[in-house]
Amino acid sequence: MEWTRKQRYRRIEEATKEELNALKEKVNKSIWRQKFHIQPVTGLLNDPNGFSYFNGEYHLFYQWFPLGPVHGLKYWYHTKSKDLVNWQNVGIGIKPNDYFDSHGAYSGSAICHDGKLHLMYTGNTRDENWVRHPYQCLAVMNENGRIEKLQEPVIKEVPKGYTDHYRDPKVWKENDTFYAVIGAQRENKTGCIVLYSSPDLKNWTFEGEVQTNLKEFGFMWECPDYFELDGKGVLIFSPQGLEPKGDQFQNIYQSGYLLGNTLDLKTKVFEHGEFVELDRGFDFYAPQTTIDHKGRRLLVGWMGLPEIEYPTDKDGWAHCLTLPRELTVQNGKLIQCPVKELETLRQDSVNVKDILDDEKKMYEGFNGTTYELICEFTNMEADEVGIEFRSCKDEKTVISYNRKEQKVTLDRTHSGEVPAKEYGTTRTCSVEGDTLKLHLFVDTSSVEIFINDGVEVFTSRIFPRPESTDIRFFARNGKVTLDTTKYNLSTMN
Ligand code: FRU
Numbered sequence: 001m002e003w004t005r006k007q008r009y010r011r012i013e014e015a016t017k018e019e020l021n022a023l024k025e026k027v028n029k030s031i032w033r034q035k036f037h038i039q040p041v042t043g044l045l046n047d048p049n050g051f052s053y054f055n056g057e058y059h060l061f062y063q064w065f066p067l068g069p070v071h072g073l074k075y076w077y078h079t080k081s082k083d084l085v086n087w088q089n090v091g092i093g094i095k096p097n098d099y100f101d102s103h104g105a106y107s108g109s110a111i112c113h114d115g116k117l118h119l120m121y122t123g124n125t126r127d128e129n130w131v132r133h134p135y136q137c138l139a140v141m142n143e144n145g146r147i148e149k150l151q152e153p154v155i156k157e158v159p160k161g162y163t164d165h166y167r168d169p170k171v172w173k174e175n176d177t178f179y180a181v182i183g184a185q186r187e188n189k190t191g192c193i194v195l196y197s198s199p200d201l202k203n204w205t206f207e208g209e210v211q212t213n214l215k216e217f218g219f220m221w222e223c224p225d226y227f228e229l230d231g232k233g234v235l236i237f238s239p240q241g242l243e244p245k246g247d248q249f250q251n252i253y254q255s256g257y258l259l260g261n262t263l264d265l266k267t268k269v270f271e272h273g274e275f276v277e278l279d280r281g282f283d284f285y286a287p288q289t290t291i292d293h294k295g296r297r298l299l300v301g302w303m304g305l306p307e308i309e310y311p312t313d314k315d316g317w318a319h320c321l322t323l324p325r326e327l328t329v330q331n332g333k334l335i336q337c338p339v340k341e342l343e344t345l346r347q348d349s350v351n352v353k354d355i356l357d358d359e360k361k362m363y364e365g366f367n368g369t370t371y372e373l374i375c376e377f378t379n380m381e382a383d384e385v386g387i388e389f390r391s392c393k394d395e396k397t398v399i400s401y402n403r404k405e406q407k408v409t410l411d412r413t414h415s416g417e418v419p420a421k422e423y424g425t426t427r428t429c430s431v432e433g434d435t436l437k438l439h440l441f442v443d444t445s446s447v448e449i450f451i452n453d454g455v456e457v458f459t460s461r462i463f464p465r466p467e468s469t470d471i472r473f474f475a476r477n478g479k480v481t482l483d484t485t486k487y488n489l490s491t492m493n
Contacts, residue, residue, distance in 0.1 A: 008065070008072030009103065012092075015067060023067070023316050030315035031466055032445035035370045036345055036492040037303070038062070038079055038087050039320040044069050047168075047223060047286035048300045048321055049076055050093070050110035053293050054117040055143050057082055060300060061093045061119075062321060063107060069318035071306070074104035076121065078147075084298070084324045084341045086493040093119070093139075093147055100125065100135040100153045107168040107223055108137075109288065111178070111201070117141040118201050120180060122167035123153060132164040136182065138201060155196065155204050161187055162194070168223045170288070171201070179265065181210065181224040183237060191221035191239050195268055210235070211269045212258060218242050223255075223286040226263060229297050230329040233262040235270060236278070238286050247407075247428045248277060252305050252420070255285050257334055273332065280429040281410060281449070281458035282420065289327065297327040298339065303446055303459055311417040311463040312445070322459055323441060323448055337454040338441065346372065346487040353483045356475035358382065366471040366486050373440040373471070375484040377401070380434055382478035389442060390415065390462055391470040397462050399449055400474075401436045408436075408451055408458070416464035429456055441489075 012020075023042045027033070039045065043066040050061040057080045064077035078093035094105040101123030108121025123135040135153035142148075158166045165185035172179055178198045186192055195207040210226075218241035225236040238255040260272030278287060279301065287301035304310065304319035312318055325336040350365035366373075369390070377385045386400030398411040412418055413425040431451055439450040449458040473482055 003068065003070045003072070007068070008070055010067055011073060011097075012066040012075070026316045030312055030317065032312050032315070032463055034320050034443045034445060036085075036489055037320040037323065037443050037446065040064055040066075040077065040317055041089065042317055043067055044071065044318040045077070045302070045321065046071070046074075046304065046306070046319060047107045047302050048288045049107050049121065050117075050119050051288045051290040051298070051300055052110035052112065052117060053290065054110070054112050054141075058084055058292070059110065059117065060087065060321070062302075064092075069310070069313040069316060074106060074124070076105050076119070083344065084339050085344055090145065094121065094149070096123070098123070098149065098151075100137055102126070106134075107286065109170040110290075111171045111173060113173075113201055115143065118171075119147070120154070120169045120171050120201070122169065124167070134158065134164055134166045136169050136204070150202070154202050159194075159206050163187060163189070165220050169196075170223075170225045172227065174265065180204070181226050183220065183222045183224050185220045189219050190216050191218045191241070193221055193224045193235070193237060195265070197265075207265075208268050210263065211267070212272060214275065217275070223288065225287070225289050227289060227291070227297060228262050229327060232329050233260050233270060233272070234258070234329075234334065235260070235263070235272065236287060236289065239275075247430070250424055250427055251282060251284075252307060252423060253285060255279065255287055255301065259329065259332065259334065276333070278334070278336070279457050279459045280427055281460040282412065282423075282427060283461045284322065284459045287322075296339075299325045299327055299336065301459070303461060305420070308420045310419045310461065320446065325454075325457070333455070335454040336450070336457050338439070338448070338450060342372075342441070345489040345492075347490055349485055349487045351483075351485045353481075355479055355481055356382070356385070356473060357479045358475060358477055360388075360472050360474040362470060362472050366484075367469040368486075368488060369442070369444055369466065369469055370489050370491075371442050372487045372489055373438070373442065373484065375438045375440075375473070375482070377436045377480050377482060379479070379481040380436070382475035382480045384476040385436065385480045386474055387438065387440075388470070388472040388474065389440070389447070390464040390468045391472060392465070392468040395464045395468040397447065397464070399438060399440070399458070401431070403434075406430055406432055408456065410449065410458045410460060412460060412462055415462040416468065418463070419461065427458060431456060
């Protein structure tokens, strides 16, 4: 179905109860609804927003177009959780119903201040000629969860030298000053990040551009995030317009980070190493981090990409968020691990220890559609080892390791319905070592694979048939020792 502009900018408030119920019913019939991931009740979810810990709970909002699986008029949808595992749907957090956000309450972030959660976001507007004007706006949530917008934007103008692609404020506090990074496009159509400062979150001063050494690196940098971790400065952003380079940058758009010295807030100089992709799978974009009361740096991403059609579109919904990950820095690299709390989803488990010798094997209890699988391959003599999962006669998703090339590959060529085929159906990345640990979270229509305790992550949607439940372990050309545990996971409450 082609969506007209009018349909995409229709407000949920205009839809009748019957219409919404019919849409919900259609969505609930989808065979690809997730069991332990945040997903929209109807319509399309994209970026995580306002990720924070406030008043004893985690809050996580997301970009939401309620009325169908397309990018239309965006609301902020609010979810919250006591444990990062069970998320409660709260309802709409921010409605795009003011002059400064009339065409979408776009992405932004949250910070606690004066006992209230402050939400800074981009108000997207369009004039009668459909020319965009972005405003940076503020909304305040009190301890009862009531959210009220400030009636005027806090940043009204785009400074000279930048286009109207100017959005996604991520705010933090250092000493007594608030800072925000904003994703921007220079007039010469290259992407960058700008820095603002404020004493009170209301009055903002433009400090200038963050000085990286990436002068021409795509046409727009979306969803920037800056934080300090283990004495390092980390700048995350989602650049658009990179060309594929070897195994890298294979998706339509990328998300990654620069690791360096801490950002000099006076000179705006950020000395850093290479841009590194955060995730090597097919579906990952616009991640956001927060720091919690335990001092952990947590990250959640959108398990989807812009401008790509997905098989759930025909069921009236699209996308979900990733599981929360904890970030640390080790050996000059960001390491990402699933948060410990996810262990509370575990139910019964099975374990197998075996030696595979140039063969493919299945084991009792190793099957299903929603589970966690931890698998260690040691004493590797085989040329290639791996796992086929969500498999049956004619379907499989494969994660494998080529020992000679020292490369891990995720293959969704035969995963069922495959989105974005034009961008290829395999993703590969280098992983060093003679042993391999794979940690998979498999939900009805997704997989997140943590390699060697978070050195790399492959996040992907997969759309197999419900009966594709087999798990097969294999070794090619030689032997390998296998030690694997599978946990059935409960559904999120
Ligand atoms: C990233 C993005 C953001 C924008 C939002 C709109 O996916 O394009 O830059 O704020 O989505 O939904």
